[in-house]
Amino acid sequence: MCAPGFPASSDDADKPFLLDHAKALVASGVIVSVIAPAVAGLPLRQTIDGVNIRRVRYGPQKMETLASTGSMYREARGLKSIMVIPMMVALCVAMMSEARKKSVVLYGHWWIPGGLVAVLAGSLTGRRSVVHLHGSDAAITTNRVFKIIARWVLRRAAVRLAVSDELANWGEELSGRKTDVLPMPLNFNRLAHPSPVPDQGFVLAVGRLVPEKGFDVLLEAVGSIEAAFRPPVTIIGIGPERENLVSQARQLKVDLHLPGAISPSEMGEWYSRCRIVAVPSRREGFGLVAAEASAAGRTVVGTKVGGLPQIIDHEVSGLLVEPGDSDALSKALLAADPALGANGPNHVAKLQSDRHGECLRQLCEGLLV
Numbered sequence: 436m437c438a439p440g441f442p443a444s445s446d447d448a449d450k451p452f453l454l455d456h457a458k459a460l461v462a463s464g465v466i467v468s469v470i471a472p473a474v475a476g477l478p479l480r481q482t483i484d485g486v487n488i489r490r491v492r493y494g495p496q497k498m499e500t501l502a503s504t505g506s507m508y509r510e511a512r513g514l515k516s517i518m519v520i521p522m523m524v525a526l527c528v529a530m531m532s533e534a535r536k537k538s539v540v541l542y543g544h545w546w547i548p549g550g551l552v553a554v555l556a557g558s559l560t561g562r563r564s565v566v567h568l569h570g571s572d573a574a575i576t577t578n579r580v581f582k583i584i585a586r587w588v589l590r591r592a593a594v595r596l597a598v599s600d601e602l603a604n605w606g607e608e609l610s611g612r613k614t615d616v617l618p619m620p621l622n623f624n625r626l627a628h629p630s631p632v633p634d635q636g637f638v639l640a641v642g643r644l645v646p647e648k649g650f651d652v653l654l655e656a657v658g659s660i661e662a663a664f665r666p667p668v669t670i671i672g673i674g675p676e677r678e679n680l681v682s683q684a685r686q687l688k689v690d691l692h693l694p695g696a697i698s699p700s701e702m703g704e705w706y707s708r709c710r711i712v713a714v715p716s717r718r719e720g721f722g723l724v725a726a727e728a729s730a731a732g733r734t735v736v737g738t739k740v741g742g743l744p745q746i747i748d749h750e751v752s753g754l755l756v757e758p759g760d761s762d763a764l765s766k767a768l769l770a771a772d773p774a775l776g777a778n779g780p781n782h783v784a785k786l787q788s789d790r791h792g793e794c795l796r797q798l799c800e801g802l803l804v
Contacts, residue, residue, distance in 0.1 A: 459792030570720020599742030644674030658687030729779030
């Protein structure tokens with residue numbers, strides 16, 4: 436499995452869904468070997484909860500930064516872009532080494548780099564490959580060259596998966612090939628909080644502090660609420676927009692709390708303490724935060740993008756509004772009934788990790804026949 440940005444530990448806040456995905460496969464009886472780009476300070480060989488990880492060197496250590504933050508696509512800009520090809524070659528060589536083992540399926544996350552690496556290695560070794568789309572990879576295909584490469588990758592893959600219906604439709608339109616929907620799994624045990632915490636009245640949002648997440652729209656929406664009824668806002672995450680959000684909150688007189696990155700094991704408590712979870716994304720692949728909040732029994736107010744309409748059952752487990760519409764979001768935050776959250780766990784029960792692992796195990800066995 437080629438999975439750039441794979442977590443450094445079982446409690447890493449960056450892309451924990453990749454580890455949950457790999458663990459679900461292991462629990463179903465599949466041996467998983469992860470190939471990922473090297474990151475300074477992390478071991479080149481590591482095993483986490485039964486998942487074997489090999490991080491591959493691709494240049495001088497000080498230049499191996501493409502996987503050091505939450506967004507490889509942002510990192511691979513300017514002079515840093517010269518490291519993309521060495522990284523791809525190193526990942527492909529490592530994947531080809533794994534392909535020599537008996538009964539192997541090559542699995543790539545995001546069409547680039549993971550999917551491209553899996554397809555190239557599969558083409559050179561005669562192994563079949565799976566490409567799993569997540570959303571940010573589709574966004575970069577506005578570039579014509581990337582669009583051509585993405586089409587080639589998806590057509591060459593034996594199986595194409597996507598985390599949402601919207602993304603699956605995109606994959607099918609681009610490649611002319613069937614693309615199945617398989618969201619990332621949820622770890623329900625991690626989200627369960629042993630003792631209920633009283634509702635502390637704040638609106639919670641989670642994600643990288645980047646424009647795509649729409650946190651500026653959330654602050655605009657909350658800032659338009661009459662001061663006497665204006666809820667505090669907590670946004671968990673790190674990213675380049677932090678100072679802009681602080682400045683905006685100050686201007687709008689919104690009580691904003693930015694605790695930074697929070698480990699996955701602590702998220703259950705944060706969900707239990709908030710009143711409403713807001714997911715105001717302008718663009719989304721799956722919508723893991725909405726799924727986690729629903730599993731934790733919290734009412735979610737989100738936008739009609741990506742996988743969010745599949746996760747949020749409108750007026751049953753939460754509310755949906757158009758992306759970028761601060762007025763609609765403001766009204767939804769005021770109208771959202773916290774009691775709707777009780778319907779969330781049943782609605783997202785299909786995302787439990789044991790079901791995810793069994794589905795993937797059957798898929799892999801089918802490719803090996």
